[in-house]
Amino acid sequence: MLKIEGLNSHYGRSHIIQGIDLSAAPGEVIGIFGRNGVGKTTLLKTIAGWVKPSSGTIRLGDVSLAGLEPDRITRSGVGLVPEDRRIFPGLTVEENLTLGLMQVRGRSASAGRAVISEIYDRFPRLRERRHQLGTTLSGGEQQMLAMARVLVGEPQLVLVDEPSEGLAPMIVAEVFAIVRELKERGAMVLLVEQNVHEALAVTDRFVVIERGRIVLTGEAEDAKDRERLMEALAV
Amino acid sequence: MNALDYLQFVLAPQVVNGLALGVAVVLVALGLTIIFGLLDVINMSHGEFYAVGAYLALALGAAHIDFWLLIVLVPVLMLPLGMVTERLLIRPVFNTKDRHVTTLLVTFGLALIAEDVLKLIFGPNTQRPPTPIPGASEIFGIILPNYRLFLIAIGAVIVAGVAFVVYRTRLGAMVRAAAYDRNMAASLGVPVSLVYSGTFAFGVALAGLAGVLLAPIYSIFPTMGRDFILLAFTVVIVGGMGSIWGAVVAGLLLTQVQALASLVISPVWTDPIVFGTMVAFLVFRPQGLFGRLGHA
Numbered sequence: 001m002l003k004i005e006g007l008n009s010h011y012g013r014s015h016i017i018q019g020i021d022l023s024a025a026p027g028e029v030i031g032i033f034g035r036n037g038v039g040k041t042t043l044l045k046t047i048a049g050w051v052k053p054s055s056g057t058i059r060l061g062d063v064s065l066a067g068l069e070p071d072r073i074t075r076s077g078v079g080l081v082p083e084d085r086r087i088f089p090g091l092t093v094e095e096n097l098t099l100g101l102m103q104v105r106g107r108s109a110s111a112g113r114a115v116i117s118e119i120y121d122r123f124p125r126l127r128e129r130r131h132q133l134g135t136t137l138s139g140g141e142q143q144m145l146a147m148a149r150v151l152v153g154e155p156q157l158v159l160v161d162e163p164s165e166g167l168a169p170m171i172v173a174e175v176f177a178i179v180r181e182l183k184e185r186g187a188m189v190l191l192v193e194q195n196v197h198e199a200l201a202v203t204d205r206f207v208v209i210e211r212g213r214i215v216l217t218g219e220a221e222d223a224k225d226r227e228r229l230m231e232a233l234a235v
Numbered sequence: 236m237n238a239l240d241y242l243q244f245v246l247a248p249q250v251v252n253g254l255a256l257g258v259a260v261v262l263v264a265l266g267l268t269i270i271f272g273l274l275d276v277i278n279m280s281h282g283e284f285y286a287v288g289a290y291l292a293l294a295l296g297a298a299h300i301d302f303w304l305l306i307v308l309v310p311v312l313m314l315p316l317g318m319v320t321e322r323l324l325i326r327p328v329f330n331t332k333d334r335h336v337t338t339l340l341v342t343f344g345l346a347l348i349a350e351d352v353l354k355l356i357f358g359p360n361t362q363r364p365p366t367p368i369p370g371a372s373e374i375f376g377i378i379l380p381n382y383r384l385f386l387i388a389i390g391a392v393i394v395a396g397v398a399f400v401v402y403r404t405r406l407g408a409m410v411r412a413a414a415y416d417r418n419m420a421a422s423l424g425v426p427v428s429l430v431y432s433g434t435f436a437f438g439v440a441l442a443g444l445a446g447v448l449l450a451p452i453y454s455i456f457p458t459m460g461r462d463f464i465l466l467a468f469t470v471v472i473v474g475g476m477g478s479i480w481g482a483v484v485a486g487l488l489l490t491q492v493q494a495l496a497s498l499v500i501s502p503v504w505t506d507p508i509v510f511g512t513m514v515a516f517l518v519f520r521p522q523g524l525f526g527r528l529g530h531a
Contacts, residue, residue, distance in 0.1 A: 048422055049421070049422075050418045050422070069421065069427075069428070070418060070421035070422050070427075071421040071422075071424055071425060071426050071427060073422075074421070074422050074423065074424045075424050079422075080422045082419065082422075086416055086418075086419040088411065088412045088415050088416060088419070088420075089415065089530055090411045090414075090415060090526075090530050091408055091411060091412060095405075095408040095412075098405060098408065099405075099408055099409065099412055099420070099423050099425065100423050100424075101405075101424075102409070102423055102424030102425050102426075103423060103424035104424070105424075149423065150423075153423070153424065
């Protein structure tokens with residue numbers, strides 16, 4: 001269970017996240033929508049620990065995440081697929097993936113290898129290219145790698161930021177299929193996405209953010225809520 | 236003197252001596268470039284850590300600890316010194332806006348203090364430990380000091396060992412990932428703070444190891460760090476700040492240039508050539524010969 005209450009965060013003097021409350025249950029995908037620059041990415045970065053919250057609480061199960069270092073937050077069960085994928089250029093595909101094993105403490109080497117092998121079965125292109133540098137992959141493959149290296153850690157909460165940006169429709173479908181798989185595994189997903197129509201197909205609930213505040217919440221299946229969402233985003 | 240004699244008695248010994256000096260410089264530059272590559276910190280006290288390593292070896296050697304044991308013991312003793320330095324001096328200013336200037340000045344201050352502390356404890360005079368491997372060997376008719384041959388060999392082993400750890404192990408992948416993108420590495424669970432202090436300490440331990448290995452050739456005195464650090468900085472700049480292979484190639488090349496140039500022109504001119512190369516690189520190719528640690 002994720003529970004965020006009264007969350008505020010700043011970039012210097014700019015007050016970006018202004019009192020956000022949000023909760024998620026296991027197996028729930030929440031779409032986070034809004035125009036550019038309203039604080040969607042900052043919300044994910046604050047949960048992941050890249051931006052320190054100025055006030056408020058973030059609880060994942062029994063663990064309080066607010067103020068912890070990003071590596072501690074990760075080891076508490078949070079995975080991040082950032083907006084620009086952030087593949088390490090000096091590392092091969094396999095090194096990028098095996099680094100993902102660090103998300104879980106105390107896993108044996110053989111268990112780690114088994115997880116990587118499962119990931120390769122799920123993403124055969126990554127197996128084919130495992131000795132290549134990560135940044136030599138195509139945009140779609142890099143997105144797969146960014147998601148795969150988080151899956152290696154089997155997180156309870158996955159933060160996914162603009163995963164379909166700049167990708168071909170076929171790859172976008174694959175990205176959302178992975179989100180669906182995460183949901184089926186019981187993970188919570190916070191999905192920031194500009195591609196609202198596609199995203200609604202995998203989300204259970206959504207929130208709309210404006211100037212750092214949640215201005216609308218709704219159920220993805222509810223026709224009226226969807227109508228209000230489209231009005232809010234003027235799509 | 237005919238061409239063969241020139242080759243045997245002048246050129247070849249000069250090349251081997253240049254190679255020994257090159258290995259020495261690479262050993263000092265290795266820690267410097269790793270620290271720069273990962274932490275983006277220009278460690279002005281690196282030369283003094285090299286001196287501390289040499290003095291530690293001198294003190295422990297006086298207590299009858301064998302040289303071969305010192306090669307392991309001194310770097311191990313330098314590790315906590317590096318960790319404490321990183322925690323107390325680097326970390327508090329690491330996230331400030333003027334990190335480059337602040338860490339440069341802090342480590343420069345540490346260098347000045349360390350130099351004086353060494354002077355207070357060991358005195359200002361030069362000391363020369365006995366050569367651990369005396370004598371010379373004749374290879375293809377060329378007489379070469381045994382210890383310099385050993386230094387070349389162990390230098391190659393150390394460089395290969397460091398490169399293996401950095402480029403072929405998960406620990407190395409963590410270091411390279413953290414060097415490139417601290418936040419993303421942390422979000423994959425890499426304990427970045429520990430990696431930072433561990434790597435700083437590792438760089439310091441390498442400087443200490445260089446101190447143990449080079450003292451029998453270049454002697455020990457409180458300002459010994461200054462001599463090598465200038466050349467080591469040049470090597471790091473020419474090779475590419477943060478590049479291990481860059482440090483190796485630039486270290487070996489520049490010292491060969493120094494060694495061979497002194498055969499044809501006055502040795503007074505070798506320093507201007509080497510430092511002129513550094514200036515030329517800073518102006519025309521500031522990224523150096525190779526890319527930075529963690530970058531493709």
